[in-house]
Amino acid sequence: MSQILNGRGVSARFDSDGVHITRSDHQVDIPLSAIQDVRAAQARSLEILLTDGTAHRVEGGNPTATAAFVAALVPLLPAERVPGAGAVVTDTESSHDWGLYAIMALGAALAVAYLGYAGWVAFAHGSRVLGVVLGLVPLLGGLTMLGAGLAETVRRTVLSRRGITVLAKAVAKDGKKTVYGYTDADGATHRYTCKRTLQRIQLAYDPARRVSDAHADWLPFVVGRVFVKVVGGAFWGVIGALMVFGVLW
Numbered sequence: 001m002s003q004i005l006n007g008r009g010v011s012a013r014f015d016s017d018g019v020h021i022t023r024s025d026h027q028v029d030i031p032l033s034a035i036q037d038v039r040a041a042q043a044r045s046l047e048i049l050l051t052d053g054t055a056h057r058v059e060g061g062n063p064t065a066t067a068a069f070v071a072a073l074v075p076l077l078p079a080e081r082v083p084g085a086g087a088v089v090t091d092t093e094s095s096h097d098w099g100l101y102a103i104m105a106l107g108a109a110l111a112v113a114y115l116g117y118a119g120w121v122a123f124a125h126g127s128r129v130l131g132v133v134l135g136l137v138p139l140l141g142g143l144t145m146l147g148a149g150l151a152e153t154v155r156r157t158v159l160s161r162r163g164i165t166v167l168a169k170a171v172a173k174d175g176k177k178t179v180y181g182y183t184d185a186d187g188a189t190h191r192y193t194c195k196r197t198l199q200r201i202q203l204a205y206d207p208a209r210r211v212s213d214a215h216a217d218w219l220p221f222v223v224g225r226v227f228v229k230v231v232g233g234a235f236w237g238v239i240g241a242l243m244v245f246g247v248l249w
Helices: 064-075 099-161 220-246
Strands: 003-007 010-015 018-024 026-030 035-040 046-052 055-059 090-093 163-175 177-183 189-194 200-206 208-217
Touching: 003 055, 003 064, 003 163, 010 055, 010 064, 010 163, 018 163, 018 177, 035 064, 046 064, 099 200, 099 208, 163 189, 177 200, 189 200, 189 208
Parallel strands: none
Antiparallel strands: 003 010, 010 018, 018 026, 026 090, 035 046, 046 055, 163 177, 163 200, 177 189, 200 208
16 A cells, blocks of 8 residues: 655655655655654644654645545554664755756847847837737747657657556656656666656656656557647747748848
């Protein structure tokens, strides 16, 4: 039996290996033998007291879920405990996604450049700047859709050639998204985050590249979704480009 307690910015779950507390920047894995006591400190607050006196607190989503989590976990605690909990508890920090920072910096630079361009259009062409400003919405939306469609095409093509399908289970929540865990063919565990709410889903992954994980969806559904993204993105991208850069032609 396993339960997941989801709170704001944190989730806790337990299984036969122990209790796993996941936050945005790190995860704490606690073996059951290292837990001295588990209690609901407040209506929504869960407190896990370790054998060395350390306490981990998790703010649950609601009192009912918090109480149920405690009631299900306490009977699983073993009779024999490990005195030195610090030696068996692991605290793993999440690695920083420098690629995301680079994308954010590029986005900021493009925003500044666009504001300069819009200012020049307003100075040189007067009211035509309105078309430039409004055209940015379909332009960016179209490029985003087109990029997502092309990325999905590449990913699905790779997975169709060498992808491996596994059954993944929901293990945590990340805001409104669900975090799924699965074990690959080599025995290593991985996580995948998406907006689905099912407890179990089928995932296809590329053993050579972890970023290629994707739902094992019905093929016609995938083709239709990619078609809409590519064609729709190209259409709105062209409309936006004409509105934004038409003054230069």
